[in-house]
Amino acid sequence: MNPLLTAARFAPVHKAVQVSYLESDLVSTVDQNIEKLNNHLARFESDGIPNRIAGRDVPGSAGVFESTSPVDKSVICDVAHGSAEDIDAAATAAADAFPDWRDMAATQRRKILINVAEAIEARAEEIALCECWDTGQAYRFMSKAALRGAENFRYFADQVVQARDGKHLKSPTLMNITSRVPIGPVGVITPWNTPFMLSTWKIAPALAAGCTVVHKPAESSPLTARLLIEIAEDAGLPPGVLNAVNGFGEVAGKALCEHPKIRAIAFVGESRTGSLITRQGADTLKRNHLELGGKNPVIVFDDADLERALDAVIFMIYSINGERCTSSSRLLVQDTIRDEFEAKLAERVKNIKVGHPLDPDTEVGPLINEEHYQKVTSYFDIAKQDKATIAAGGEAIGDTGYFVKPTLFTNANNAMRIAQEEIFGPVLTSITFSTEEEALAIANDTPYGLTGYVWTNDLTRALRFTDKLEAGMIWVNSENVRHLPTPFGGVKASGIGRDGGDWSFDFYMEQKHIGFATGQHKISRLGVQ
Numbered sequence: 001m002n003p004l005l006t007a008a009r010f011a012p013v014h015k016a017v018q019v020s021y022l023e024s025d026l027v028s029t030v031d032q033n034i035e036k037l038n039n040h041l042a043r044f045e046s047d048g049i050p051n052r053i054a055g056r057d058v059p060g061s062a063g064v065f066e067s068t069s070p071v072d073k074s075v076i077c078d079v080a081h082g083s084a085e086d087i088d089a090a091a092t093a094a095a096d097a098f099p100d101w102r103d104m105a106a107t108q109r110r111k112i113l114i115n116v117a118e119a120i121e122a123r124a125e126e127i128a129l130c131e132c133w134d135t136g137q138a139y140r141f142m143s144k145a146a147l148r149g150a151e152n153f154r155y156f157a158d159q160v161v162q163a164r165d166g167k168h169l170k171s172p173t174l175m176n177i178t179s180r181v182p183i184g185p186v187g188v189i190t191p192w193n194t195p196f197m198l199s200t201w202k203i204a205p206a207l208a209a210g211c212t213v214v215h216k217p218a219e220s221s222p223l224t225a226r227l228l229i230e231i232a233e234d235a236g237l238p239p240g241v242l243n244a245v246n247g248f249g250e251v252a253g254k255a256l257c258e259h260p261k262i263r264a265i266a267f268v269g270e271s272r273t274g275s276l277i278t279r280q281g282a283d284t285l286k287r288n289h290l291e292l293g294g295k296n297p298v299i300v301f302d303d304a305d306l307e308r309a310l311d312a313v314i315f316m317i318y319s320i321n322g323e324r325c326t327s328s329s330r331l332l333v334q335d336t337i338r339d340e341f342e343a344k345l346a347e348r349v350k351n352i353k354v355g356h357p358l359d360p361d362t363e364v365g366p367l368i369n370e371e372h373y374q375k376v377t378s379y380f381d382i383a384k385q386d387k388a389t390i391a392a393g394g395e396a397i398g399d400t401g402y403f404v405k406p407t408l409f410t411n412a413n414n415a416m417r418i419a420q421e422e423i424f425g426p427v428l429t430s431i432t433f434s435t436e437e438e439a440l441a442i443a444n445d446t447p448y449g450l451t452g453y454v455w456t457n458d459l460t461r462a463l464r465f466t467d468k469l470e471a472g473m474i475w476v477n478s479e480n481v482r483h484l485p486t487p488f489g490g491v492k493a494s495g496i497g498r499d500g501g502d503w504s505f506d507f508y509m510e511q512k513h514i515g516f517a518t519g520q521h522k523i524s525r526l527g528v529q
């Protein structure tokens, strides 16, 4: 048992309370949660996390690395350190398992994936607790993220039967049909922010399409990837259909991108890593789906419902520790309402509860790791150098773990680094505009284009504005509410490709055209004397 993992050794940043808004079976105090977590972690502490290849636990060929918790910097467990050798074994296992999985009756594949969804639901609390400890994410959000993971499996399971259907495109001489076939074994490379939900978001449609998978989870958050593969195999997923190799991006991740048996890479992570993924896959002509970073604007016009806008602005940058690709990290507020809006905002930001992630009352937990903590806190100095105002936060909290105060920068302009660079923490930069044209120019003046949020009650303005806003996903008078059938993805440096609905199958499957002659049409005759 990890001695650091006791309520007595770790004093929460704020007091534990019991809350009633979570699902009843997920409601418990921080002390109860820590006790349950200790029970779940015991097996990781004794056995570590091996790679999982062809249904077998396999040690990492490069030994082990340690996984630590951002809550108190304690070691959680040893993790298999995978290298090209392990990736080769996993890619071979995925290639061997592919024909049977591809050819399994769709109804049978669907049943297995539904079983996985149910098994995730049954272990949702364990997943949520482990995710919080591994990543620092607050339990109030992670309990729902685990269930979202189940929903991803259930949603794509329900598409399995139609996934291969095609079109019938008759021409004068041919009966043309199209069908879709799974592309083959694929690599899934995921980041550390909400890792369980994001892994299922990629793995569920890949499996539903009939592909087999090699998963390379983020080195900073290996726990729930292990739970996922365990759950999936227990629920009936055949060995080798899903394989997991832990390790670092530049070694294991790179080897996965370069492996000739892997037909495509589904990647979620930073934009600069997206470029590397593209380069690494060039020799083997990989198909890549890239879900990358963002510096997303939320634009608040003075005719909007300002109370709702305020709630949404706060939720979209301070939930999930601000470690969220779709976070609204740039607030563009109209000059006519700026003083009042920013004053209310600053007051609320100062009230956000930072604390132990397993306390159900906590709203913001610690950042993922030392490197990311150094990055986020460096922007506090950058903001000062650029002469922005720190209207809230701007400081770390203690040195027990990687806690920072939720932060608001005001008096900023869009040329500042705090407005241009993805900070990926609970840090919001507020910029003022006066006209719609100016708001649009500022909103689009970024390398990124993942999401945008527009708050106005002028319908024609909303139509005009969203038409010109450079983003893959836009919400009007709403925070980000994910609907699985809609396309998810970004433009510019925020990514290439879309997930969700049938768009996921477009990526994991190949379109095939077959033309059947319907008669004796004329065929040009060459070489005839």
Ligand code: NAD
Pocket: 189, 190, 191, 192, 193, 198, 216, 217, 218, 219, 247, 248, 249, 250, 252, 253, 254, 257, 268, 269, 270, 271, 273, 274, 276, 277, 280, 290, 291, 292, 293, 294, 324, 325, 422, 424, 450, 490, 494, 495
């Ligand atoms: P990251 O790019 O550093 O790492 C992501 C994954 O890529 C990890 O598993 C890592 O090991 C691996 N990796 C690193 N270098 C690699 C290489 N050369 N070859 C192959 N794999 C490699 O990202 P991160 O810091 O873990 O995650 C945060 C980033 O993810 C943010 O930029 C965030 O915006 C982005 N993100 C985007 C979305 C989206 O849907 N657009 C969703 C979540 C997170």
